[in-house]
Amino acid sequence: MENQESYLFDLLESKSYDDLSENERKVVLTFLTEEEYRFQRRVLVATESLHYPVAEPLPLAVKSTKIGFFNRTIPLYQALLGAACLLLIFNIFQSKKESDVIPSVAVSKQSDTIEKFIYLTDTIWKEVMIPTTLVSIVKDTVKLIRNEYQNVTETKSLEARNTVPFPLLDDRLLQSNAVSFQEDESARILKNVAIVNEPIGKH
């Protein structure tokens, strides 16, 4: 049945009634009258003249699948997991920071020997001239005693009151009543002691 209908449609679409062969007309007339066949062909032709509104399609309404980072919702366990990871990272950085402050003490992990650093120090003495303030000035009086040695046979009087030869003064002393040396019993014999008290004029 379907085959016949298909065949009929092929004829209907492709041939007018006048173009049908004898056999084809027999088949057509089995199902349709001539007027029906002709009318159906005309309806199909008229369909070409049908007018339908023509419109431009609207642009695609793209749903934003991108959700803003702060607008998205995540399960609670993911939030907790993220917070735990952050804490872990933070602790790692903190411990790394503290390790930089520890003084470098070489500790060998592989050997049992523990190295101990002994810091040797040298004492350096440095003489520093400390300027002192002058408190007192000690003066030494230096007396210059001049010993004159006269290589003379002259004798000198022990009682010379004045060792400094003052000729005038000596003369005056000589004029006094002095005991001569030779006559003086207390006189000691001193070498090179010249008798001075000689009366004047003796020369």
Place this chain on the structure above:
Amino acid sequence: MSSLHHTQQSDEELMVLIQNHRSESAWVELHARYSKKLLGFFIKMLQKDVDLAQDFVQELFLKLLEKNHQFDPTKKCYSWIFAIANNMCKTAYRHQGKTIPLHEENLQGSSYSENLAEKSLFLDALQKSIDQLEHHHKTVFVLRFLEHLSLNEIAEITETSLGTVKSRLFYATKNVTDRLKSFDPTFETLVFKLN
């Protein structure tokens, strides 16, 4: 650069891109290729409701994106897209009712025979007759005589055999002409002659 690349790709290649990479640009390219044709189909299938037809086009491409995994790359893309469109119209028919009640008196009357300018009324009646067809008949009729697809393409879209398509077309044509039999045959001849 990517849009130029997509224009050189076939429909099936674009669908593969959508399947594998969820490529938005490929999806937009498919819309550019098919949207107008689909809109025309929906307008014809949905009794010239342009707004509804626009909504159907949008909804179809969203379905295309969501159900891209159902596409068989070995088959033609257009047949799959029109199959989705056909199913959408079938669902709409189920919700709205199969056919609009035919008011015979609107098609009769001596007024048609009196005024040759009433050709448009005949065409309007023809449109209504088409709208009143059963969904499976209307689909094949619209795809063949209004969208001008081949019988093989219609068979792929409707997922039926070629013989079934022809059989449905035969009955669709018969039903449409049966509704227009109230017209005076002689007038119809004049109308067609004017065409």
